[in-house]
Amino acid sequence: MKLFTFKRGGVHPPENKSLSEHKPVKSPELPNRIAINLNQHLGKPARPLVKKKQEIFVGERIGEADGFISAHVHSSVAGIVTKVEPAMTAVGILADTVFIDVDKEKTAEELAAFYQQTPADFTQMTTQELVEKIKDCGIVGMGGATFPANVKLSPPPDKKIDTILINGAECEPYLTADHQLMLEQPDALLNGLMIIQQILGVQNTWIGIETNKPDAIQLLQQKTDTGRFPGIQIAPLKTKYPQGGEKQLIAAVTGREVPSGKLPFEVGCLVQNTGTAVAVYEAVCLNKPLIDRIVTITGFVNSPGNYRLPVGATFRQVIDDCAGGFRDESRVKTVINGGPMMGKNVRNLDVAVMKGTSGILVLSDTEFHYEDEGPCIRCGRCVDGCPMGLMPTKLAIGAEYNRPEDLDTVMDCIECGTCSYVCPTRRQLVHWIRLGKPIFRNASGS
C-alpha cells in the first residue's frame, strides 16, 4: 500500500484514541434548555431573527448570515425562546446567544421526520440550487475552522479546481468522531462527495485517512470499488501530526505547495472535512440544516465515547448526561474544546457545543502537565518539527521583544502546536507566535 505524507517536520504524539475508538455514536437524551450561539462560523456573527417567547421548530432559522463570509444558524430543538442576549462561547468571546426551553416530544418527532423522508435526487439539481441549499442550511467546515461551506464551494471563476481533498485524517490525539462517522455513515459521506464533485464539475476526489484507522480505509475502499462513486479514491496517510492540516494534506496527496499567504484554490485544490461532506449530503438530500454534530467526549470521564450532540447543549449537560460525568471532579484540571494540540480550554462549563466542536476533552491532574516556560536553548527541535518550515524560536523571540522585522514569516504559521509540544524548555511558542501576528500586521500595515 502506498502511503502518502507531507515531507517537512511533523510529530507523532501519543494517540490515546483507544478511550473512545469504535464506540458507536449515541444520541443522548435532550437537555431541558439549550443556548445556541450566533457566531458559530468564521466571519461575521449571524443576526438574531427570533424574539423572546417566540415558539420555534426544529431547523428554524434563528440567525441570519450577515455579510458574504457568514452563515445562517438554525434551531436544533423545538421549543420556546426564553431570551436572546450576549453570552460566553466555547471559543472565549461574547456573542449573541438564543436560549431555548426545549419541548422534548416535539423535538424528537421533528428530528425523526428528517430521516423518514426519501432522500432527494441531487443529480437532477443545478449547481446554483445545490450551493443555495448548502447556504440555506448553514453548512460550515466542521474540522474546526468553521469556514462557510458555500463560500468555499464557489471559488473565483478564474481559479480552476481540479482536485478535491477530503480530510479524514483526524490527526489530533484523543479524537475519534470523524473515524466513527466514516464507519457509520459511509454512504452519506460518499454521496456528499458526489454532490461536491457535481458543484465543482470535478471527477477527482481523494479521501485522506491515516493508517491508524485501517477499518475505515478498508470500508471506504470497498464502497468505492463498486464503481457507484466515480472519481473518488482513498489516500492512506502516514500517521503523523498534523497530517490533516489543509496545506499538509495538499502536499501529501498532490505534492503541490500552497504559496505563502495564498489559499488552496491557487494550486487547484479544495479541502473539506468528512463531517462537512456528510452535512452537505444531509442538507441537499434531506433538507436538514446543520443542527447537530458528532462530538468525541473523552479523557477523564466515566464513559468516553462518540455522541451526536445538538448544537447548543452546554458542556456541563453533555459531560454529565452523555459521558457519565467526571470520574473525580476534584482532580479535573482542564476541559478543552477540541483536541489537545489545537483545542482551547473553556473558562466555564456553561458554554455550548458549537458547529466546530469536534471534541470535548477532560484532562486530569495526571495527564495535565504545566511548567513555567524557560529560556530558548537554541536546540532547534521546533525548527525540525515545524510542518510549515518556519523558525518558531525566531518568531517567538520577535514577538516577545516586539521586533516586526523578525516576524516576516509569521502569517504562514498554522498554529498546529507542534513547536510547543516538542520544546524541551516548555516555551509557549504558539502563543507567542499568535501574539506576533497582530504585531506584524500593525507594523506592515502602517
Next chain:
Amino acid sequence: MNIILVTSISLGTIALIAGLVLFVASKKFAVLENPLIDEVEEMLPGANCGGCGLAGCRAFAEAIVNNKDTSLNCPAADKDTMNDIAEKLGLQISGGARMVARVNCQGGHNSIREGDYLGIKTCAAAVVSNNVTLVCPHGCMGYGDCQRACPFDAIRIINDIAVIDENKCVGCRVCVKTCPRSLIEMTPYDTRVYVACNSPDKGPQVKKYCSVGCIGCKLCDKACEFDAIAYKPFLAAVKPDNCTECLECVRKCPAKTILFRGDDAMAVKPAASDRAETVNV
C-alpha cells in the same frame, strides 16, 4: 637607530596627511546646526517617551528651535522647564493644562474571574488567546503591560489592577498606546473626578461580572447641576470643562464607580512595602 627614525618619520607623515584630510573634510562637509538645539535638548527630560508626538527629545528640540512651533509641548517636562525653554528661544509657549493618564477601571478583585489562564503573562497575549480569566470583556486584566511600558515608573499593579501615580505621571501616553483594551485615557490633572469604568454593557450584564462597574443608571446625570456628565448609553463620563468638583455624583453613584482623586489618593506607596501588595505577574 635608523629603523626608529624611518618608522617615526613615515608614520608621522601619514598622520599629518590624514589629519589634513580630516581637517579639510570637517570644514568642507560641516553641517551647520543651530547650537540652540543641543542646549534645548540638554534641558529636556531625555526620556525619549514620544509623548509630544515626535520621535524623541532630539526631534522635539529640532522642531521647536527650527520651526518655532509654539503649539509643541513636552508633557514630561514641568512648567518651569518649558518656561525656561520658551525664554531661551524668545517664544510664548501656551503649554495647556497638565494631562495625566487614568485607568478607567477599578475592577481587580471587585470583578469576577473564571477559569485558569496559563498562557503568557502579558495583557496583549491574553487578549490574543481569547482566554482572559476576567469575565468583564472591557476591564483591566492586570498582567501589567502598562507597568512595564511606563518610562517614568508611575504604574503599579495593585490587587490585579493598574494604578497610576498621578504625581509621577507626565502624560506621555505610552501606556495609552500599550493597553490592548484601550482602558487608559488622558484626562486633565486638575479635574479630579472621573468615571472609573469602561464597560458600555447594560446594567444587569455589568452586575453579573463586576460590583463597581457603571450600570448606566443615570443617577449622576440627575444629581449634577452643572451638566458635567456626558452620558453615552449605559456608560457615564465626566465633562472636564463643566465639572466643579462638587462631588454630588460621587456621593450618588450606587456602584461607587465615580471616583474623586485628591492629590495623594493615588500616590503609590514606596517600592519596598509595595512589592508585597503587587501581584507579581
